[in-house]
Amino acid sequence: DQQVKQNSPSLSVQEGRISILNCDYTNSMFDYFLWYKKYPAEGPTFLISISSIKDKNEDGRFTVFLNKSAKHLSLHIVPSQPGDSAVYFCAASASEEGTYKYIFGTGTRLKVLA
Amino acid sequence: NAGVMQNPRHLVRRRGQEARLRCSPMKGHSHVYWYRQLPEEGLKFMVYLQKENIIDESGMPKERFSAEFPKEGPSILRIQQVVRGDSAAYFCASSPWTARMNTEAFFGQGTRLTVV
Numbered sequence: 001d002q003q004v005k006q007n008s009p010s011l012s013v014q015e016g017r018i019s020i021l022n023c024d025y026t027n028s029m030f031d032y033f034l035w036y037k038k039y040p041a042e043g044p045t046f047l048i049s050i051s052s053i054k055d056k057n058e059d060g061r062f063t064v065f066l067n068k069s070a071k072h073l074s075l076h077i078v079p080s081q082p083g084d085s086a087v088y089f090c091a092a093s094a095s096e097e098g099t100y101k102y103i104f105g106t107g108t109r110l111k112v113l114a
Numbered sequence: 115n116a117g118v119m120q121n122p123r124h125l126v127r128r129r130g131q132e133a134r135l136r137c138s139p140m141k142g143h144s145h146v147y148w149y150r151q152l153p154e155e156g157l158k159f160m161v162y163l164q165k166e167n168i169i170d171e172s173g174m175p176k177e178r179f180s181a182e183f184p185k186e187g188p189s190i191l192r193i194q195q196v197v198r199g200d201s202a203a204y205f206c207a208s209s210p211w212t213a214r215m216n217t218e219a220f221f222g223q224g225t226r227l228t229v230v
Binding site for chain 1: 118120145147149155156157158159162169170172173205207209216218219220221222223224226
């Protein structure tokens with residue numbers, strides 16, 4: 001079963017506009033969430049994270065929002081730049097389950113158009 | 115501080131051979147994770163290890179796959195008697211131990227395994 005879901009396989013956004021990438025999860029034990037960016041033929045690069053005790057975390061152009069009641073998180077990129085074009089993965093972990101593995105979604109391919 | 119190092123970057127094996135993938139975590143990191151990415155798919159968790167200890171191997175196939183993280187040296191993911199379906203990109207990640215235990219993991223560049 002897919003505990004972390006990214007239902008939009010792709011997204012196209014004009015340069016300078018906002019990109020919103022969404023992620024849903026089913027496991028209520030998840031208490032830490034992360035976003036990674038991945039270019040072709042490279043490993044994923046950590047972008048930003050959020051703990052379940054918060055509902056927002058901001059780092060420069062990147063903001064992650066967490067809605068625990070809806071089991072939903074989103075990544076906002078403002079303003080979007082062509083270099084942001086990549087595959088974005090959300091991931092989650094559950095510290096109470098005794099294992100700190102990260103469960104990943106299937107990714108959303110973002111294309112920022114110049 | 116070097117990042118997570120994986121080698122080889124590319125590995126070609128014939129069906130039935132063994133594949134060994136190596137991962138050296140970042141300095142000071144004691145946790146290693148292995149993930150597999152099949153073409154056009156996401157990252158699938160395989161195994162989570164600490165030094166000399168397998169913590170969670172719930173994502174490992176029951177046969178032919180094994181992993182270790184010895185006291186000295188890199189972590190090794192071993193695939194015996196490879197089949198075409200094992201062709202994928204294998205990523206290793208590492209994270210430090212923290213009392214809080216919520217911390218990000220850092221990934222290597224991956225090993226692309228091709229079985230011919």
